[in-house]
Amino acid sequence: MAAVAVLRVLFGDESDSRKLSLASGIPATVEQLHTSVKTFFGLQQDFRLQYMDADLNGFVNLTSVSEIANKSTLRVIYYPVLSPDLSGETSLTSCPDPQTPASSIASSSSNNTLYTSTPHSSPETQPSGLSSWPKVFQIPKFTYEAEFELQQKNIEFETNGTYFNPGFKLKGILLDGLAQEMIKYTKYPKDYQCEEVAAALTRAHPCLGQLGSKTGFWGWKQSLKYKMQNYRTKLGRLGHPEIRVNSLKHKREGQGKSAANIKKPRKAEVNYIPLHPKGETTESLENERISLLCEVKKRDNEAVIKAKMEKTFSLRRLEIVQQRPMIEEFKNRWPALFEENEVNAEFLRITTKPLQSKFLSQLDHFSDKLMQVFKKKGGMKGQRIKDVLAINDVCDDINTRRECILRSLVIYLNEDPDSFFKANLASGTDDVERGISSTVMGIYIIRSYDNGKPQDVGIVIEGIKVLTNVGSVIMGFVVLFGLIYALDLRFPENLKYTFEFIQKIIMNLDGHKLNPKIQQLKIKLFS
Structure with missing residues (x-):
């Protein structure tokens, strides 16, 4: 496994400096590094990278990863964005940094700059078609006539405070435009997402505010929900896989006739059931899958396997969501997925976020604060946490520290780590196998003696060892x-x-709605 690499990334001047942790080391190409930076920091606008050249004592465009090493300094340079205005002229704008607070953005931009149209990255630039929900939803440009009328009504509102109630035709144009923008991110928007869009609309066009509504945009929010339902109906009739999977006529035998159990993203998945790649069909992708079975048997074939796994992503997702196969059967069909690198790649395809690097860097970021919270816990739970953390005090290993924090977190949330992390001695082989066969989901640890270094750490799902020798408990959890x-x-x-x-x-x-337990812990972490 490659050594962890840490890079310093500058956004603008040195006052905005951030840390990028790469758990698998520096990527092999500049393109892969570009993707890591983009996904880790959630950047929307396209950019290029520069590095600090020691010979020239200045930043130079990065053309090869051989120019950088661990603890090197990079700088993000955004490409200018062309943004047409109503007069037909074109101006250069920059996309606001997603990490910049809205208040500071607003202080340097008018409402129109912040909330009106700024081109997003095209869906075709994403590996599977969609982007993650933006931190600031940007209202699209509507038709010329609609924009002109809204401009006139906004002036009238600023002059005498008169709100504008658009007619049926104009309202339809506005809702269509918003729905087409929302569909780039999700087919099933959540309540808070509809609310964000409605709020952004009334900020971009204050004349559309609604009297008698507590928020000033409640009616727009409800209209957006109905509009998105209508859009899904149209997409379903056209055969869109993510909508079609919920059609009653396509339900499998035994699924019942109820549409209540909708198959839709529930854990912030971006590419839940993507479209097939251009020019590909289910039959052609099935042939790719069969070819992939041969490729996994060859040595030093990671590049070919990765390309075929990327190509067959849509087929794999449709099979998983629609057919709900047993794990053993699915592993036989897609053995390449059950490798550590491919799990990371699949997670990136589904959520557009890196898994291992983000998980470990964020856990390390919160570690000190979590330790402070845990040590204040009293009672039996407090004592159990102290016993777990005592292991960290006598072991100078980063993975052991992470494991102790994870186990303490489980105890703090009133759950039992021993029911999930199944530790066994190597001498009790029969007991280990029996325990694994009866485990629905968990991590097994086999040690040569109590509290010794693990001989094997693996993952169990539905009583099947899906991965073995993952190295450590924390990596098994990731x-x-x-x-x-x-x-x-x-x-x-x-x-x-x-x-x-x-x-x-x-x-x-998707941290907008939290369980009260999680909410209380979050308050303590950020206080």
């Missing part, structure tokens, strides 16, 4: 988290709060 996404599984019931914390706080995936 890979299992990725497999839950890759196989579209629910979080294990005995650790549901821990996994929710990992998803929404550590990985920052």
